[in-house]
Amino acid sequence: MKMQLALDDISLADALVLGQKVRDYVDIFEIGSPLIIEAGMDAVREFKQKFPDKEILADTKIVDAGEYEADLAFNAGADYCTVIGITDDLTIKECLKAAVQNEKHVFVDTINIQAIDTRIPELEELGVDHFSVHVGVDQQSVGKTPLETLSEVRKVSKNAVISVAGGINLSTVHEYLSLGADILIVGGGINHAQDPVAAAKELAAKVHHSKIEAS
Numbered sequence: 001m002k003m004q005l006a007l008d009d010i011s012l013a014d015a016l017v018l019g020q021k022v023r024d025y026v027d028i029f030e031i032g033s034p035l036i037i038e039a040g041m042d043a044v045r046e047f048k049q050k051f052p053d054k055e056i057l058a059d060t061k062i063v064d065a066g067e068y069e070a071d072l073a074f075n076a077g078a079d080y081c082t083v084i085g086i087t088d089d090l091t092i093k094e095c096l097k098a099a100v101q102n103e104k105h106v107f108v109d110t111i112n113i114q115a116i117d118t119r120i121p122e123l124e125e126l127g128v129d130h131f132s133v134h135v136g137v138d139q140q141s142v143g144k145t146p147l148e149t150l151s152e153v154r155k156v157s158k159n160a161v162i163s164v165a166g167g168i169n170l171s172t173v174h175e176y177l178s179l180g181a182d183i184l185i186v187g188g189g190i191n192h193a194q195d196p197v198a199a200a201k202e203l204a205a206k207v208h209h210s211k212i213e214a215s
């Protein structure tokens with residue numbers, strides 16, 4: 001299992017400093033949606049330049065203009081971008097087209113998909129092979145977690161790469177380790193920890209150990 005650090009409510013300057021301190025523990029740096037809104041694709045460019053050995057995900061959460069917006073992320077150096085799963089199929093297909101042209105990948109974010117059992121097969125029919133099971137921060141504030149959706153997606157998906165995000169931290173990570181996700185995403189659980197570097201190290205030990213157990 002890989003660990004993805006979501007850099008959300010943090011400045012680009014602070015994100016680069018944190019990235020340097022935790023680079024040994026992180027497999028994928030996520031330039032989170034708030035950081036993209038704040039700093040644009042410069043954040044993606046800077047991370048790819050400073051951390052060329054790491055994968056970079058631009059959490060673009062695309063809902064329209066699929067090819068154009070996905071291209072912006074890939075041209076800036078992203079290995080992955082994201083598109084919202086409840087948007088129109090045309091937009092999903094345009095993102096997939098950009099991914100194929102750039103030899104990169106698109107994660108479909110499951111946020112607010114109501115019928116996982118029908119929407120996941122529909123998306124796979126379009127060619128989707130990466131899902132990000134995600135409960136957003138607003139939904140987290142009323143107690144929702146991505147646990148149930150992760151199990152559902154794992155059950156109905158043919159063979160997709162699956163990441164999971166939504167309030168995961170040192171106290172809850174054990175609930176996710178055996179549910180079959182390929183990538184565990186942590187944002188606030190590291191960024192808001194009293195000691196972010198120690199949190200990243202401890203989480204990485206659990207996540208990477210789980211990879212060894214699974215193989």
Ligand SMILES: O=C(CO)[C@H](O)[C@H](O)COP(=O)(O)O
Pocket residue numbers: 006007008032033059134135136137165166167168185186187188189
């Ligand atoms: O996509 C996001 C918010 O929309 C976050 O990056 C994702 O939820 C991970 O952050 P956290 O661990 O704080 O929930």
